[in-house]
Every structure is written in C-alpha cells, then in structure tokens.
Amino acid sequence: MYDPNLIRNICIIAHIDHGKTTLIDRILELTGSVDSHKMREQFLDMMDIERERGITIKAQPVKILYKASDGKTYEINIIDTPGHVDFSYEVGRSMAACEGAVLLVDASQGVEAQTVAHTYLAIENDLEIIPAINKIDLPSANVEETAIQIMDLLGVDEDEILKVSAKEGTGVKDLLEAIVKRVPPPKGSVDDKLAALIFDARYDKYRGVVVSVRIFSGRLSKGDEIITMSNGNEYEVDEIGIFTPFMTPVETLSAGEVGYVIAGIKEVSLARVGDTITHKVDPVENPLPGYKEIKPMVYAGMYPGLPEYYQELRKALEKLKLNDSALTFEPDNSPALGFGFRVGFLGLLHMDVVRERIEREFDLTVILTAPNVEYKVKMRNGETISVTNPSKFPDESDIEEVYEPWVDLSVITPGDYMGNMINLIQVEKRGKLYTTENAGRDRVILRFEAPLSEIIFDFFDRMKALSRGYASMDYEFLEYRKSDLVKITILVNREPVDALTFIAHRSKAYQVARKLVEKLKDLIPPHQFQIPIQAKAGGRIIARTDIRALRKDVLAKCYGGDVTRKMKLLEKQKEGKKKLREIGRVRIPQEAFLALLKISEDEN
Secondary structure, X not given: OOOHHHEEEEEEEOOOOOOHHHHHHHHHHHOOOOOOOOOOOOOOOOOHHHHHHOOOOOOEEEEEEEEOOOOOEEEEEEEEOOOOHHHHHHXXXXXXXXXXXXXXXXXXXXXXXXXXXXXHHHHHOOOEEXXXXXXXXXXXXXXXXXXXXXXXXXXXXXXXXXXXEOOOOEOHHHHHHHHHHHOOXXXXXXXXXXXXXXXXEEEEOOOEEEEXXXXXXXXXXXXXXXXXXXXXXEEEOOEEEEEOOOEEEEOEEEOOOEEEEEOOOOXXXXXXXXXXXXXOOXXXXXXXXXXXXXXXXXXXXXXXXXXXXXXXXXXXXXXXXXXXXXXXXEEEEEOOOEEEEEEEEOOHHHHHHHHHHHHHHOOOOEEEOOOEXXXXXXXXXXXXXXXXXXXXXXXXXXXXXXXXXXXXXXXXXEHHHHHHHHHHHHHHOOOEEEEEEEOOOOEEEEEEEEEHHHHOOOXXXXXXXXXXXXXXXXXXXXXXXXXXXXEEEEEEOOEEOHHHOEEEEOOOHHXXXXXXXXXXXXXXXXXXXXXXXXXXXXXXXXXXXXXXXXXXOOOOOOOOOOHHHXXXXXXXXXXXXXXXXXXXXXXXXXXXXXXXXXXXXXXX
16 A cells, blocks of 8 residues: 555665675565575676676666564665766766665775765755664774764764674664664655656667656556656656566556656667656656766777677677667777777776676677877867867867866875875876865875876776775866867877877876887887887977887808998898888787876886
8 A cells, every 4th residue: 555654765875895785685685575596696786797896887776665663564665876986977866766875884994985975965965864884794894993984974973873794684674674764755745746757777678768767746657648858758658667676567656656667768868867757748847956968978999809890899889878878989990990989988987897798798809999088179260179089189280278177086095195195196197186184083085176087097096006905086077177288199100090199288298108109119019120109299209219120130141252242131131121111011919009008007
C-alpha cells in the first residue's frame, strides 16, 4: 500500500574502494531482497571492469523493504553512485533524487578528497547526512582518527557516527535503523502535476532506452503520454517498474518513488541525465533545477591497431555511445596512423574504461594518442574557434588570444608531504595555491587553481609518488583563462607527424620538446639512413636529435690497394643513403605515440 511517510530515498557517497558496493551487498542479504542462490559479490556492479577494478561506473538503484524496530515496513530506495571525479555530474543528479545520504569512510584511509567534494555536494542538495566508518574489522583500521576527521568535516558529535564492517555485516542493521529515523520522507504530492527527474539511462538492445527516474510530484502510469522538457520530445509510456534490484513492472509510480520508464526512446542522448519528465497534457510549468549538458573535458586520437579494422572501431564506438551520452567521436585522419577518430571523454578514467571495453568486448586493439583538452582560440579576424586536436591549432600569426580550461583542484595530504605537493603544483604544473585547511590530525586540504592540461598529464601518478600513496585529489571545472600557449609540431625525417603534435605553455615548450625528441630517439628503431627528429614551434626548430643510420661495412672485402678505392666505396654508400633518406619511409612504433606520457616517468 502506497504511503509516502514510509518511503526513504538515499544515496551512498564514498571515495573509490571505500566499500559502498559491498555495504549494499550486506543490506540486500539482511533484507532478503535477493535470493541466496542468486547473490554474488558486488551485486550492483554489472560490468566485469567494475568488479575487477573495484569501482562504480554506472549508478545502479535498488528498492528494498525493511521492517524496522517500530514494527513498520519501510521502502528504502538506494542509489549507488560512482565515486570518481570524472562522473561527478551523475553523482550530483543522483543526490538530487534523494533526501538523505550515507557518508561512508574507510577506517584505514580516512577522509579523501573526493569524499570532501561529494559531502559539500550533499550539503548543497540539502540532504540529511548519516556518517559511517567502514572496514572497522581491518588490523590497520584507525577508527578514532577517522571519527575526528568526520567530526571536523561535518561538525557532528561522535555518537552520531556509525561504525560498520560491510564485509562482516557488523553494524548494518543499526545503519538501516538510522536511515529510517534520521532521513525525512519525500515531500511531493500525488495530486500535483507530474515532475520526474532522470538520474540515469541505459540502452537495452531489445527495448530501447531504460530511464531511471525519481518522481517528485504527481503520478506516472503505463500508457501516459510524456515529454522530456530539455528537448520537447514526446513519448508514450510502454512500461514502468521498480528495481528490486531486478527490473519489476508495476502499474503506477507515485510521488516520492524511484523506478524506471521504458517509452520507446531510441538513444541515450535523448534521455539526458538531469532532465525532467512531465505529462504532455497539463505539464509542469518549470523543469526541476540542476540540469546541464555534459561536455567532454579530455580528447584523444583513437586509431585501430590495423587500418583494415577502421569500420569495426566505428561500430564499437557507436555501440558504446548508445549507453554513454558523454562519449563523443568524429572521424580523424593521420598520415602516420591512417584513419581513426577524435574521441571526447569526461576524464582520464573514462578514457581508460572506454579503451579497455573496446579491447575486451569487441576484441579490437586500439592506439590512443596522448590526451589533450579543448582550447578556445580568438583569431585576428574576430572569430573564436574551439580546438580539440592539436594538429588543427591555427598558425601563430593568425591568433590574437588563446584560452585554456582551469580547474579548482583540492588535494588532501599528510602534513609531511605538504611541501612536495605545493612544489609539484605551483612550480611544475603552473598552479596557484589559494587556501589551506586542516582536515583532522596531521592532514591538510590544499586548494589550488590549475590548468586542466597540466592535471591530465601524469599528475595523479606524480602526486601518489611524492606522497607515498597517501594524497588524494578532486577537481571541478572553473573557467577558461587567457594563456600564452604554443603549438609544437614534431617532424620525423622532415615530415610532420600529426599524432605527435601537442600544445604547451611557452615557458615549458623548449624543455618538453627537448625531452620528447630524446625519448623518440630511443623509441624509433634505426633505419638504413640517418633520421632527424625535430620539434618546431613558432616557425622555427627549437629541438633536434638524430637517429644514426644502420651502417654496413663496405670496406670489409677491400684488401689493400690504393686509399682512393676505399674513398670511392664510402662515397658511393653515402650517396645511396642520401637518396634512400629522400624516398625512404620511417616506421614509427605504437609506443612512440604515447611518448608524451612517458616523459616524466624518467624524472621520477
């Protein structure tokens, strides 16, 4: 029987690998939501890659029924959110669908940067936050210190912090009781006009797009005619249901409930996360707040390992895009790598996941070039263009100003490594420190403004190396800022190689170009002729090195005789190599196209 006072909508927010999916496993077992013979570890992680890496990529909702100590049975809708910075918009929309949040913190690792960012997001969404310390069973658990960090973060008393072990099941019942008592029921009325928030969507090849929704007001039934407010598209509802966690059809979804809608939507891009669904007849006046279009932040060239697999790569990207509206791609062509695509990603993790899924699910080998960001270029003729491919960067003589994206970067680190972090970001990465905060005993939060292009290159690995693995980071886009950038073209045997072109700040252009040509010298094998490797910027060569030719000893059979005979043989060889250099092609191995990423590895 529908009773909004017995509904609780919550999300679980935590850093990667802090155990939120395992906690949901224990909740499903405790409430008997899944039959024991169907139960498996990380139940809500549907992809193999999520299980192996211990990360959540797609948010997965589940409805459970819990009989509380007061004798009433409550409907608790849990939305498992992604934990990585790349998916922060989805986290925000998942929170908008809830009234409460469980803040889960690993007792052995403490509060991390993404935990802080998501906590602030929960506070902005006016959620009731229930703090819980997980993994209290570990020998390395430091429950007291973690509790102090949470108290500093939220300003709560220690007795409000729950202590659980998702692995052992300790404290899970207390957590469910706290959810029932502390989280308020939904406020909307079934008598108002329909307003439903889309917080996730996935593509089913047999049924089209399955949209996950939270009903804020009104009622939705099978056969209703609906519209999506961001684009005005109209649909007829074929099926509605709830996640138990399996998709279970129901007749009606009412205000406060969470479920799914199937309405013949053909593409995920038409059911955008954060959009509002309402009735075609008598629609709600204003959409629910917070919607924005997701834009890629990082771009890279993607090419098939063998040119003949170009069409297969296109089909693979098209299939992935059916389930991932944030993924963008367009055809690209490189003289060195052939036909491929320029692909846009939310961030480096998103890029890595897409590459791995293509190689696993479609059995394709792909070459990914070094990632870059989107630049805004104001031309001398007054036109402003966006550049996502460094090889398409205009000539310096045509440019008036260049703008690059900057981010608000938060780094949490033990105090001992604070100097290392400040030096890394301010000296090496062009960042600016603007505040420091205490984050519990011997931990500080450093807040910087930094160029995104510097953060996507090896920053995470360098940060972990300099802090012995203790530092964590989170960032969000700030704005585009004017910058002195220059395009650096790499020439191999005097031929420009598009896939190796990159954009750098003028102050760092020479040192990066110098390191790159030296790295390429090690990666490109010697040929029968000398190969010059040059870096060109601003119309002049700023760095050069040569790969020496493989040399055959033409004097081996020359016994004695006049020295002029030897000179003739050497001269003939020299002429032959000169001719070969003009007509010969240089074979560039795949590793060379990732040389930019490897530059800093030699410094560590």
